[in-house]
Amino acid sequence: MAATPETVRRLAARGCTLLVERGAGAASGYDDADYSEAGAELIDAAGSDHWSGTDVVLAVQGADLAQQRAELAALRPGALLLGLLEPHGNDALKQQLEQRGLSAMALELLPRISRAQSMDVLSSQANIAGYKAVLLASAALDRYVPMLMTAAGTIQPARALILGAGVAGLQALATARRLGAVVYVSDVRPAAKEQVESLGGRFIDPPQLEEQPGEAGGYAKQATEDFLAAQRRQLTEQLALADMVICTAQVPGRQAPRLIDDAMLQHMRPGSVVVDLAVAQGGNCEGSCPGDTVIRHGVQLIGADALPCTVANHASALYARNVAALLEHLLAATPEQATALQLDLEDPIVAGCLFTRHASPAPAAVGGAA
Ligand code: NAD
Numbered sequence: 545m546a547a548t549p550e551t552v553r554r555l556a557a558r559g560c561t562l563l564v565e566r567g568a569g570a571a572s573g574y575d576d577a578d579y580s581e582a583g584a585e586l587i588d589a590a591g592s593d594h595w596s597g598t599d600v601v602l603a604v605q606g607a608d609l610a611q612q613r614a615e616l617a618a619l620r621p622g623a624l625l626l627g628l629l630e631p632h633g634n635d636a637l638k639q640q641l642e643q644r645g646l647s648a649m650a651l652e653l654l655p656r657i658s659r660a661q662s663m664d665v666l667s668s669q670a671n672i673a674g675y676k677a678v679l680l681a682s683a684a685l686d687r688y689v690p691m692l693m694t695a696a697g698t699i700q701p702a703r704a705l706i707l708g709a710g711v712a713g714l715q716a717l718a719t720a721r722r723l724g725a726v727v728y729v730s731d732v733r734p735a736a737k738e739q740v741e742s743l744g745g746r747f748i749d750p751p752q753l754e755e756q757p758g759e760a761g762g763y764a765k766q767a768t769e770d771f772l773a774a775q776r777r778q779l780t781e782q783l784a785l786a787d788m789v790i791c792t793a794q795v796p797g798r799q800a801p802r803l804i805d806d807a808m809l810q811h812m813r814p815g816s817v818v819v820d821l822a823v824a825q826g827g828n829c830e831g832s833c834p835g836d837t838v839i840r841h842g843v844q845l846i847g848a849d850a851l852p853c854t855v856a857n858h859a860s861a862l863y864a865r866n867v868a869a870l871l872e873h874l875l876a877a878t879p880e881q882a883t884a885l886q887l888d889l890e891d892p893i894v895a896g897c898l899f900t901r902h903a904s905p906a907p908a909a910v911g912g913a914a
Contacts (some may be wrong), residue, residue: 545568546602546866548572550582551864551868552583552804556584560875561585562585572856573857600624600626604628605627609625610641610648616644623646624885627868628652645902651663653895653899662723665863668865672851673792674719676852679719681789684817685815685871688702689724702726703727704728704789705785705788707791708738709745709792728782730803750771750775751777753774755768755771756771775801777803779808786813788818791804792821792822800822800828802828818843826849
């Protein structure tokens with residue numbers, strides 16, 4: 545949910561009028577009555593009456609909204625759509641929004657700079673995914689996770705292997721450590737080593753080839769096929785020792801690197817579990833299916849493509865706070881007497897995530913949450 549009663553109150557205090565679709569918060573545990581009490585006006589989902597007077601639409605899956613909701617056509621030129629727009633290579637959506645004269649901000653493109661941290665939707669949702677992936681793996685595993693000393697003898701701690709030490713990977717590391725696992729982590733960015741070790745993980749240095757993938761803006765660059773082949777050889781041994789593997793390795797706008805192939809799965813212990821968080825981008829593990837669990841060579845492959853939805857209340861609470869922080873940032877840059885929301889292209893936050901821009905900016909009253 546793109547707004548919660550808490551953020552409705554926050555934005556109402558800034559002078560915004562908030563319209564919330566009836567029942568929109570139900571799946572995340574937020575009642576219509578709480579939105580009303582916070583100052584929102586409840587509207588029916590069907591019908592375009594309210595859309596024509598709306599200046600900003602706050603959405604979660606903004607790309608789906610643009611494609612599936614006819615009401616979007618009722619928005620006036622210059623209105624702003626704010627949400628996850630799957631912007632990489634999505635020329636069709638860009639064209640569609642431009643034809644309608646809409647401005648749109650894709651939250652995936654928000655720059656990873658310190659002053660944008662409070663608006664960083666990818667981080668807040670990846671954190672949830674990393675946490676939940678370890679819980680899923682632990683529940684599916686045929687072993688204990690912590691070391692236990694029982695009357696029947698000692699149980700050794702489970703061994704977790706985490707591929708990718710970005711936001712999801714580091715949270716997976718922290719969660720697995722809290723459960724008592726011994727955790728190994730692989731990443732191609734040298735900066736990840738210190739972060740992994742500070743959380744009690746053991747870092748697997750990337751293969752020492754002349755050609756390293758490198759990084760840009762904190763993200764890994766795409767690795768060559770030779771590098772990935774060397775990485776797979778290196779990881780084969782680690783996989784054979786692992787009880788759970790959490791795959792989080794990604795390169796923005798690209799297919800996820802293939803780090804586990806079928807032959808490597810054959811070397812894993814039957815009963816072990818792989819959770820592939822990169823499954824929607826093609827997967828780090830061969831054979832993983834989005835939203836499904838399959839068994840290959842006795843190993844459970846969990847294709848976890850939408851884990852934040854399984855922690856819906858907190859996922860919404862954090863997403864809505866991120867969105868509110870961005871909107872407050874835009875409002876702060878808009879002079880009080882202005883009749884339109886200002887989108888300052890000199891501002892790296894605005895310039896970073898502006899996906900489409902209508903020449904005349906959106907009027908200043910703000911509303912709409914889907
Ligand atoms: P991401 O989801 O794009 O990728 C996840 C991880 O996969 C990355 O650490 C990446 O290096 C790794 N990876 C890519 N190819 C790999 C391979 N072949 N083998 C192993 N690992 C591979 O990343 P993310 O979680 O969005 O984070 C990207 C970076 O941004 C991180 O450095 C993170 O600390 C940083 N960050 C900064 C801020 C901020 O300063 N505001 C906020 C959030 C994240």
